[in-house]
Amino acid sequence: MAITPLTTVETVRGKFSQAIVEITDFRGEQTIVLKPESLVAVCTYLQKRLQYTFLSTITAVDWPERVPRYDVVYQLLSIPNVSELRLKVRVGALGEEHPSLPTVTSVWPGANWYEREIYDLFGILFDGHPDLRRILMPMDWTTHPLRKDYPLTGFDLPEPYWGGQVPYDTDPGVGSQTLRTPGGRELNESRSKINPEREPGTPRP
Amino acid sequence: MRQQEIENYYTIEESEPLGDRQHVDTMTINMGPQHPSTHGVLRLILTIEGEMVVKAVPDIGFLHTGIEKTAEAKTYHQALVLTDRMDYLAPLCNNLGYALAVEKLLGIEDEVNDKIKYTRVLLTELQRIASHLVWLGTHALDLGAMSVFLYCFREREMILDVFEYVSGVRMMTSYICPGGLQADLPPGLDQKVRAFTDVFPARLQEYHDLLTNNQLWLERTKGVATLNADDAIAYGASGPVLRSSGVVWDIRKAFPYSGYEKFDFDIPVGSNGDVYDRYLVRMLEMDQSLNIVNQALEGLPPGPHRVLNPKVAPPPKWQITGSMEALIHHFKLYTEGYRPPKGEVFVRTESPKGELGFYIVSDGTAKPYRMHVRAPSFANLEALPLMVEGHFLADVVSAIGSIDIVLGEVDR
Amino acid sequence: MEQVKNPWEPVQTFSNTQTPRLARGKELHVKNGDFGILTTQVNKIIEWGRSSSLWPATFGLACCAIEMMATSADRFDLARFGAEVFRASPRQADLMIVAGRCSIKMAPVLRQIYDQMPDPKWVISMGACASCGGVFNNYAIVQGVDKIVPVDIFVPGCPPTPEMLLFGFNELQRKIREGIPNPPDPLKDSGLKLVGPIGEEL
Numbered sequence: 001m002a003i004t005p006l007t008t009v010e011t012v013r014g015k016f017s018q019a020i021v022e023i024t025d026f027r028g029e030q031t032i033v034l035k036p037e038s039l040v041a042v043c044t045y046l047q048k049r050l051q052y053t054f055l056s057t058i059t060a061v062d063w064p065e066r067v068p069r070y071d072v073v074y075q076l077l078s079i080p081n082v083s084e085l086r087l088k089v090r091v092g093a094l095g096e097e098h099p100s101l102p103t104v105t106s107v108w109p110g111a112n113w114y115e116r117e118i119y120d121l122f123g124i125l126f127d128g129h130p131d132l133r134r135i136l137m138p139m140d141w142t143t144h145p146l147r148k149d150y151p152l153t154g155f156d157l158p159e160p161y162w163g164g165q166v167p168y169d170t171d172p173g174v175g176s177q178t179l180r181t182p183g184g185r186e187l188n189e190s191r192s193k194i195n196p197e198r199e200p201g202t203p204r205p
Numbered sequence: 206m207r208q209q210e211i212e213n214y215y216t217i218e219e220s221e222p223l224g225d226r227q228h229v230d231t232m233t234i235n236m237g238p239q240h241p242s243t244h245g246v247l248r249l250i251l252t253i254e255g256e257m258v259v260k261a262v263p264d265i266g267f268l269h270t271g272i273e274k275t276a277e278a279k280t281y282h283q284a285l286v287l288t289d290r291m292d293y294l295a296p297l298c299n300n301l302g303y304a305l306a307v308e309k310l311l312g313i314e315d316e317v318n319d320k321i322k323y324t325r326v327l328l329t330e331l332q333r334i335a336s337h338l339v340w341l342g343t344h345a346l347d348l349g350a351m352s353v354f355l356y357c358f359r360e361r362e363m364i365l366d367v368f369e370y371v372s373g374v375r376m377m378t379s380y381i382c383p384g385g386l387q388a389d390l391p392p393g394l395d396q397k398v399r400a401f402t403d404v405f406p407a408r409l410q411e412y413h414d415l416l417t418n419n420q421l422w423l424e425r426t427k428g429v430a431t432l433n434a435d436d437a438i439a440y441g442a443s444g445p446v447l448r449s450s451g452v453v454w455d456i457r458k459a460f461p462y463s464g465y466e467k468f469d470f471d472i473p474v475g476s477n478g479d480v481y482d483r484y485l486v487r488m489l490e491m492d493q494s495l496n497i498v499n500q501a502l503e504g505l506p507p508g509p510h511r512v513l514n515p516k517v518a519p520p521p522k523w524q525i526t527g528s529m530e531a532l533i534h535h536f537k538l539y540t541e542g543y544r545p546p547k548g549e550v551f552v553r554t555e556s557p558k559g560e561l562g563f564y565i566v567s568d569g570t571a572k573p574y575r576m577h578v579r580a581p582s583f584a585n586l587e588a589l590p591l592m593v594e595g596h597f598l599a600d601v602v603s604a605i606g607s608i609d610i611v612l613g614e615v616d617r
Numbered sequence: 618m619e620q621v622k623n624p625w626e627p628v629q630t631f632s633n634t635q636t637p638r639l640a641r642g643k644e645l646h647v648k649n650g651d652f653g654i655l656t657t658q659v660n661k662i663i664e665w666g667r668s669s670s671l672w673p674a675t676f677g678l679a680c681c682a683i684e685m686m687a688t689s690a691d692r693f694d695l696a697r698f699g700a701e702v703f704r705a706s707p708r709q710a711d712l713m714i715v716a717g718r719c720s721i722k723m724a725p726v727l728r729q730i731y732d733q734m735p736d737p738k739w740v741i742s743m744g745a746c747a748s749c750g751g752v753f754n755n756y757a758i759v760q761g762v763d764k765i766v767p768v769d770i771f772v773p774g775c776p777p778t779p780e781m782l783l784f785g786f787n788e789l790q791r792k793i794r795e796g797i798p799n800p801p802d803p804l805k806d807s808g809l810k811l812v813g814p815i816g817e818e819l
Contacts (some may be wrong), residue, residue: 026549027309027312027548027550029549053438053439055441059564062575073549073560073564075579082459082460082798084460084551086551108439108441110441110588112587113587121273136617136722137757138266150274150756152278152756154269239675239707239726239730245682246723266720267720267723267726268678269722269757270718272755275753290752358686358687358690362687375778376680389650415815452657566691612679613680
C-alpha cells in the first residue's frame with residue numbers, strides 16, 4: 001500500500017486515537033495535532049514503520065493570548081514514499097515561563113539544532129536533550145527574541161550593549177576543556193595551573 | 206563508520222610503545238569566526254590530537270539577523286526583500302520559495318501563467334549556476350587553486366549582467382515576487398542569455414580539465430569527509446550533500462513546482478559521499494542547469510508578467526495614469542497589502558544548497574504571523590562533525606568547502 | 618626654543634558630513650620654524666606609499682563580502698590600486714573592509730580584529746547594513762559599525778556594486794594622501810570596556 005499523507009493520517013488515527021487532539025487539512029497539507037506526552041511514541045512509529053526518516057524542520061509559533069501558548073511544529077518527509085506530513089504539539093500553561101516538551105533527538109538526530117534554536121528563540125525546554133544551549137544568540141543572552149511580547153528592536157540595553165557585559169563569558173567548549181574559564185578568562189583552563197617559574201624560558205629555581 | 210575510524214586510530218596508538226609519553230594529549234583550538242576558509246563567520250571549536258580531529262563543535266549565530274522576527278513586522282510584499290539576504294549566493298531561489306509559499310497561502314497557484322513559470326525557472330537555474338560557480342571558486346581557493354577563483358568569477362559576472370539587465374540590480378534583485386514578477390522582461394533578453402549559454406559549456410570543460418583528474422585535487426578530495434546515506438538522511442542533509450551519498454532526491458522531481466515537470470533533466474548522484482563526489486555532483490548539476498536554461502529560453506511563452514487577480518497584483522501602469530480608482534487600488538495594495546486567509550503552509554523548493562522550505566502562518570492580517578525558513582545549510586552544517594571527526598585537520602577546510610554553507614542562511 | 622610639532626597631529630578636524638580637503642596652493646617652504654620642505658615631501662612620499670599598498674584584512678560578514686570578492690576578481694581588479702593582498706591575519710593588514718551586517722554576537726570579534734591591526738589603520742564600512750543597520754532595524758544587528766570602530770569611509774548600497782566599493786577605496790586613498798586623520802574612536806573615551814574572546818581589556 002502506497003503511503004500518502006492521507007493514509008498516514010488514517011493509520012495514526014487508528015493506532016494512536018488517544019494521542020490526537022485535532023487533524024486539519026489546509027491547501028492539501030495534513031496536520032496532526034498531538035498531545036505532548038505521546039509525541040515521541042508517534043514520532044518513533046512514523047520513523048520506523050512509515051519511513052518518515054527525514055525531518056525537514058522543527059519550529060514554534062507563539063500565540064500569547066491562547067492557552068496553551070506555543071505551537072511546536074514538526075515537518076516530516078518520507079523520501080521513499082514522497083510524502084510529507086506536519087505534526088503539531090501545543091505546550092505552555094498559563095503564566096509558565098519555560099514550558100517543556102520531550103525531545104525527539106532519539107528519533108531524528110538532526111533535531112538537535114532545531115530544538116536548540118527553539119530553546120534559544122522561544123524559551124521552550126526539551127526534556128532529555130543532550131546539549132540544550134543557546135545557538136544563535138550570544139551565550140549570556142537572557143531573553144527569547146521570537147516571542148510575540150519581545151519588541152522587534154529589542155529591549156533597552158546599554159549602548160553599545162557589549163560594552164557593559166561580557167558576551168563571551170560562556171564558551172561552548174568541548175567536554176571538560178574550555179578555551180577559557182568564566183572567572184579567570186585565560187586562554188586555556190590549564191594555563192592558570194602552570195607554575196610561572198617552571199615555564200620555558202624562565203630559569204629554574 | 207566514523208566511530209570505527211576513531212577506534213582504529215586509538216587502537217594503533219595504544220599498541221605502539223608509549224616511550225616517555227605518559228598519555229595522549231589533546232588540544233582545543235579555535236577556528237573562526239574570522240577565518241578565510243569558513244565562508245563567512247562560522248566558528249569551530251576543534252579538539253585535535255596531533256593532526257587528527259577528535260571532536261568538532263560548530264558555533265553559529267555570528268550572523269544572526271533576526272529575519273524571521275523582522276518579517277512579522279512587514280507586509281507580505283515587503284518581507285520579500287528580507288528573503289534575498291538569507292542565502293546571498295542565490296537570492297532569486299529564496300524569492301521563488303517565498304513567492305510560492307505566499308501564492309499557496311493565497312490560493313492563486315493556478316492563476317500563475319506559463320510565462321511567469323518559465324521565467325522563474327530560467328532565472329533560478331541561472332542563479333544555481335552562479336551559486337555553484339562561487340562555491341567552486343572559493344572551494345578551489347581554499348584548497349590552493351587560485352586561478353579557478355578568477356575563472357569562476359569571470360563567468361559569474363556574465364550571469365550577473367543578465368540579472369542586472371532584467372531587474373536593474375546585480376545581486377539582491379527581489380525580482381520574483383508573490384503573484385508573478387516585479388516587472389516585465391526587457392526585450393533582447395534571449396540574446397543576453399545566449400551569450401552566456403554559448404560560451405559556458407566550453408568554460409565548464411575548462412574547469413573539468415583543471416580539476417577533475419588533477420592529482421593534487423584528487424588527493425585533497427577523494428575519500429575525505431565521507432557521509433553515508435543513512436547519516437545524511439538522519440541529520441536532514443539535503444541537496445548535493447545528500448545526493449552525493451547516493452540518495453536520489455531532488456525536490457524539482459519529487460514535488461515539481463513552477464512547471465519543473467515540463468523540463469527534461471537528470472539528477473546527478475554520487476556514490477561515496479566524499480568531497481570529490483560532492484564536487485562532481487555540483488559540476489554535473491551546472492550542466493543540467495544549463496540544459497534547463499536552454500529549454501526555458503526556447504519555450505518561453507508570451508503573456509502578462511503578473512497574475513490578473515486584482516487582490517494581489519496592481520493594475521497596469523496605463524490604467525493608473527488614467528483612472529482614479531486604479532490609482533487608489535494601487536496605493537492601497539502597496540500600503541496595506543493583501544490579506545491571505547487564516548492557515549499555514551510549508552513549501553519546499555530545491556535551492557542550490559538543498560531543500561529550502563518556507564513555513565508561513567497567516568492569521569488573516571496583511572502581515573505574516575510567523576515565517577520560518579528551513580535553511581538547507583543549517584542542516585548540512587549540523588552533519589559537519591560527522592564528516593570531519595577522525596580526519597586530519599587540513600581536511601576540515603575541504604569539508605567546509607564541500608558542503609557549501611552560507612552563513613546568512615544558517616543564522617538567518 | 619619652540620616645541621617641535623608632532624607630524625601626525627591632525628591637520629584638520631574630522632567632519633561627519635563631508636570629507637575635508639586640504640587647502641591648495643599653500644606655500645611649501647616658509648621659514649617660520651615649521652618643518653621644512655624635506656620633511657613635508659618625505660611625508661608625502663610615505664602617505665603616497667601607504668595609500669598605494671593597502672592590505673585589506675579578509676573580513677567578509679555577509680552579502681557584501683561576495684561583492685568584495687567580485688571586486689578583487691578579474692573584472693574589477695582591485696589590484697590596480699595596490700590592494701589585492703587580502704591578508705587572513707589582521708596583524709598583517711592595515712585596512713578593514715566591514716562587508717556586511719554585524720550582529721551583536723559578532724561585535725566583540727569585530728572590535729578585537731580592529732585592535733589587532735597595527736597602526737596606521739583604516740576602516741571602510743561597506744553596505745547599508747554595516748553603515749546604519751540597513752533593512753534590519755532589529756534586536757540582533759548593530760545599527761552601524763561606527764558605534765564600535767572608527768569608520769573612515771561609508772559605502773552605501775545593498776550591496777554596493779564593485780564600482781562603488783572602488784570609488785570608496787579611491788576616496789580613502791585620497792584621505793590618506795592628504796593626511797586627513799582617522800575619525801575619533803567611538804569606544805575610546807566612553808569608559809566602556811570591551812572584552813573580546815581572549816580576554817584583553819582594551
